Amino acid sequence: MGLTSEEVRKRIDNGQTNHTDISTQKTVGQIVKSNLLTYFNLIFLILTVLLCIVGSFRNLTFLPVIIGNTVIGIFQELRAKKTLDKMSMLNAPHSIVVRDGEQQQIQSEELVKDDIIILSAGNQICADATVLSGSISVNEALLTGESDEIKKKSGDGLMSGSFVVSGQCYAKLDKVGNESYISQLTAQAKAMGDGEQSEMIRYINKLVKWVGIIIIPVGIILFCQAYIMNGETFKKSVVSMVAAVLGMIPEGLYLLTTVALALSTIRLAKKQVLLHDMKSIETLARVDVLCVDKTGTITEPGMQVTELVISGRCGDAEMDKRAFAHLLADYSAVIEDNNATMEAIRAYVAKNEIEKGSRTLLKTQPFTSANKYSKVSFVEGDYMLGAPEFIMKDRYEEISGEIEEYQSKGYRVLLMAESGEDSIGSVRPLGGISPIGYIVLSNPIRENAESTFTYFKEQGVAIKVISGDNPATVSEVAKRAGIDGAENYVDASTLASEKDITEAVDKYTVFGRVTPKQKQLIVRALQKQKHTVAMTGDGVNDILAMKDADCSIAMASGSEAAAQAAQTVLLDSDFGRMPYVVFEGRQVVNNIQRSASLFLVKNIFSLLMAIFSAIFAITYPLEPSQISLISMFTIGLPGFLLALEPNRDRIEGNFMVNVMLKALPAGLTDVLSVGALVICGQVFNLPSEDIATAGTMLLAVVGFMIIIKISHPFNKMKYGVLLINIIGLLFCGLFLGRLFAIESISNICFLLMVVFAFAAESMFRYLTLFVEKLSSFFGDEKNRRKIRRKIRKYNIFK
Structure with missing residues (x-):
């Protein structure tokens, strides 16, 4: 008979319907607010207000970069939210229900708890239910990865999201709406994580965090020193303080990273690779364990x-x-x-x-x-x-x-x-x-599977095959695909605890009869062992593991929900695209790593110059517009152009260490040369405007030195980058001098600038050599062991 109309009405009033309201955790307003109301945007707002108060509008040249960073951040999160909100794991718009003793077809969302529905071949089960009478065969591969059909008879439970293959039955709905299995899985899949998975972004965030702590006291000290101790005007004190603070903030580094990743996204799209999350390209380039499913990844989807x-x-x-x-x-x-x-x-x-x-x-x-x-x-x-x-x-x-x-x-x-x-x-x-x-x-092995897995083996990437199928069968398929260690397999149904799984990931390459939860635990176990893990999948049963993996890859031929949850989607479902994606990731990471060193030169110089100014009781010598000019032609523009160069070298070492080693010699050279110029300017009683202009030119010279250093070996493109930026700097200096506070300087000031420029070349060369030797020494494992032994022997840190 089913429920009566009165019983249905009561359940609707109690909210026990099959309607789901699962969306991403962040609203549009929250996303906009989280990107606008940041600590650094507050700092930039304060600096902007101060410059407007003192009427120094020409020094607001930093604002376009800040606005660009904020807009791009909002756009990225909104795009990710839109993709996840569209995710749907159910495709059962109508159901046959028995109410008041009569069969009727209604919208699946209008079903209520305890409704009696009729299921037959081809139906997708729209809510968790129990078979009352009749029998059906269901396919739960979408949820469990197990390809065998399962017979369900009276008293057996039915999982929402599975499909009826044959037979017919009456079933009673137990869990509807947000309580159903498929809805809970959807909720986990739609969760938007706040944690950054990209090592590069993580280190940039750390840098920004430390800069954020330092700039407040440094800014206050510099302002007080200039206004109170040196007797400068309020306007001059504010402008010099803002210049120092701006120089310490790597505002262009985020923009460089985002634009470089966006360009890679466009190039990958032309190769039938869609990125939902741009940061995944860097993560994939660093992956050392790749977890793959058998069907759809190693093999073609069909039989x-x-x-x-x-x-x-x-x-x-x-x-x-x-x-x-x-x-x-x-x-x-x-x-x-x-x-x-x-x-x-x-x-x-x-x-x-x-x-x-x-x-x-x-x-x-x-x-x-x-x-x-x-x-x-x-x-x-x-x-x-x-x-x-x-x-x-x-x-x-x-x-x-x-x-x-x-x-x-x-x-x-x-x-x-x-x-x-x-x-x-x-x-x-x-x-x-x-x-x-x-x-x-x-299941035919993909044509390029063997060459793809051979490539990953040569790159030191371990392969783990995780499947819901028979482990012996999966092992044989993996062998035919050329996966190293494929003979080592285990039936995951024998792994009873997380400890068993942790031990198994070290011993086995192939995992069969794996449940969706076990896939997730395998990924977590690998991550606990400090591996960077990528997970490929094509079904709903893969989503939990894909969400936890450092990088997730889906085949477009699989479940739509899996494709929407993944960070990377192979639109032609060709796993052979993976080496190209890795190459693209390497180009981005290596080039950003190289260009990031240009940004850090400015940060190192500004911090050390601020400390120098505080120690020697001098006013910070540069203006914000001059910092912007140097940033544009010796950091920003060359950094963006160099980031476009093809680069397939393997990623080696720590991102921040690599960047610091390249930036430190130039940063020290800037401080020593500009600091010496300021001291000499005071000795010769030269105007502060002359010193600021000469210091800007000196920074430009050292800036081009590091561009030449990081561009080796040169090619036509790199010569073009160098020439474009030199011409751009000269043009702005000659024709836009007032905008960038570039004044004509006295002969003696020009002579001092030339002398220190020549000295800076030798200084930069020897500092670079010293840093490289130091890096080589500490990079040697034997030397590190010696140092550790001495630390233990003499209890240095006690």
Whole structure:
């Protein structure tokens, strides 16, 4: 009878409907607010207000970069939210429900708890339920990764999101709406994490954090010193303080990183690779463990008939491969099954243009997961097709030797047999069974799978195969794909605890019979061992692991929900694209790493120059517009242009250490040369405007020195970058001098600038050599061990 109208109304009033309201945790307003109301935007707002108060509008040249950073940050998060909000794991808009004793079709969202629904072949189960009467076969591969169909009878539970393959039943809804399994899975998939997964972004954030702590006291000290101790005007004190603070903030580094990643995203899109999260390209370039699924990654999504084999036990002397193929054509034409196996057989018949025979149909018995075979009765005889052990039963040993060879290689083998007695409708065959032949099926290995896995092996990336299928079968498939260590496999159903999984990830390459939760635990266990983990998948059962992985990759041919949850989507479902994605990631990371050193030169100089000014009681010598000019032509523009250069070198070392080692010599050279120029200017009583202009020119000279240093070996592109920036700097200095506070300077000031420029060249060269030697010394493991022994011996830190 189902629920009455009154019972339905009560449940609707109590909110027990199948409507889901799961969206990403952040609203649009929260995203905009979180990007606008940041600590550094507050600092920049205060600096802007101060410059406006004192009327120094020309020094607001830093604002476009700040606005660009904020707008891009908002756009990225809104795009990620839009993608996740569209995610849907259910595609069951209507359901047949029994209410007041009558069947009616309603929207699935209008169902309520305890409703009685009718499920039949092709339906997706829209809420967690229990079978009341009847029986169905369901496919839970989308949720569990297990490809076998599961028989459900009265009293058995049904998971929302699974599909009905055959049969019909009445089911009672237990958990609806947000409480259902599929809704809880969706909620986890839609969670927008705040933690950065990119090492590069993580180190940039650390740098910004420390700068944020330092700039407040330094700014206050510099202002007080200039205004109170040195007797400067309020305007001059504010401008010099702002210049020092601006120089210490790497505001352009975020913009460089974002633009470089965005350009890579465009290049990858042309190669049929979609990035939902731009930072994933860097993470993928650093991955040292790649977790892959069997189906859709190593193999093609569908199945194919590899071979037809006549059984040695076949009693029909006239039966050969040709006759067997014609029998198979007749069988596949009349059987009602539409599973992957039968589709592969029909595709084989069509591809080889096998004509149907003249057999006359009597009855059919579709495949069921309980029987593991289907049956067709023709006037000419009764035939069975399915799992050999289920058809032969006690006589399986008679043919086991013939099929073990294929099963050991990872193939799936079906038996075609003739039944000596009509048994249509019975659960077990009654008559004698006569084997005819075998259909050897396989998930074809992707054409470029072996070369792709060979590449990852050469790059030191370990492969872990995680699948819901039989571990022995997965192992054989992995061997054929050329995965190193594929013979080491384990049945994940034997791994009872997280400790077991942690131990297993060290010992095994192939994991079979893995549940979605276990996939997630495997990823976490690898991360605890300090691995950078990428996870590929194509089904809902992969989503939890993909969300936890450092980088997630989905095949577009798989579940739409998996594609929406992943950071990277292979639009043509070609795993062979992965090496190209890694190459692209290396180009981005290596080039940003090189360009970031230019930004850090300014930060090191500004910090040390501020300390120098405080110690020697002098006013910070530069203006914000002059810092902006130097930043534009010796940092920002060359950094962006150099980031476009092809670079496929392996990523080595720590991002921040590499950047600091490149930036430190130039930063020290800037401080020493500009500091000496300021001291000499005071000795010769030169105007502060002359010193500021000469200091700007000196910084430009050292800036071009480091550009030349990091650009080796030179090519046409790098010569072009250098020339463009020199011309740009000269143009701004000559024609936009007032905007950037570039004044004409006295002869003695010009002479001092030239002398210190020549001195800076030698200073930069020797400081670079010293830092490289120091880096080489501490980079040697033997030297590090010696230092550690001395620390322990003399208890230095005690």
